[in-house]
Each structure stands twice: as C-alpha cells, then as structure tokens.
Amino acid sequence: MIIDSLGNIISQSRQSISDIFSTLQCSLFPNPTTDMINIRYSLPHADRVRADIFDTNGSHIITLCDQTMNAGTHSIQAALNIPTGIYSVRIITSNEFFHETLIIYN
Numbered sequence: 001m002i003i004d005s006l007g008n009i010i011s012q013s014r015q016s017i018s019d020i021f022s023t024l025q026c027s028l029f030p031n032p033t034t035d036m037i038n039i040r041y042s043l044p045h046a047d048r049v050r051a052d053i054f055d056t057n058g059s060h061i062i063t064l065c066d067q068t069m070n071a072g073t074h075s076i077q078a079a080l081n082i083p084t085g086i087y088s089v090r091i092i093t094s095n096e097f098f099h100e101t102l103i104i105y106n
Contacts (some may be wrong), residue, residue, distance in 0.1 A: 015079045024096040028089055032103035039064070039076040039089065046070050047093040053080075054103065061087065080104065 026041040039051060051064040064076050084106045091098040 023097040026098040028100045035080050037078050042073045043071050051091045056086055
C-alpha cells in the first residue's frame, strides 16, 4: 500500500519488495565458492551495468563490471582474491537492481 503525504491511499498494489527492487534477471554461481564467480544476467535493452562486491561492513571490495552493455544475456567471470567471508554482490542498471549474498571460503 502506498500512502501520500496527506494520508490518502494512492495504491493498493501487493508487490513484494523483491518485485520492486530485484527486477534484474540474474544468477550467481557457484555460491559458496573458493575463488571464482560467475554472474549471468539478462538485459531487456542496452543499459549501463555496474557490478560490485562489498564486505559485511559495506566497504567496497571490487568492481567487476562498469560499462554499457547491449540487450541480451551476458556473463561476468572473475577470479576473486579475497579472504574467507560473507560478501554482497550488487548489480545496478539505470532502473534495475540485483543483490545476493556471496560466501567465500578458502
């Protein structure tokens, strides 16, 4: 339900948070992993794509991709030289967002 500043109901949509904020079709594998990650995603139209990894404190670890990509299915393969831990993978386009937890073990 969306309520405006005067308290009026302006939408009674029953979309979940994941429907609103995680619209990018994406898969992350293997997870957990030791040192290699594969991310596959699909774009409905050409768009700028940024893929980053953050630690549990929110500190930026590495940028995996930051470029304009054509419509279609794409993949990112990266060798990760980061310590054992729990990380967040975040992929952002101009109007879509994907987030998933990544576990690294060595």
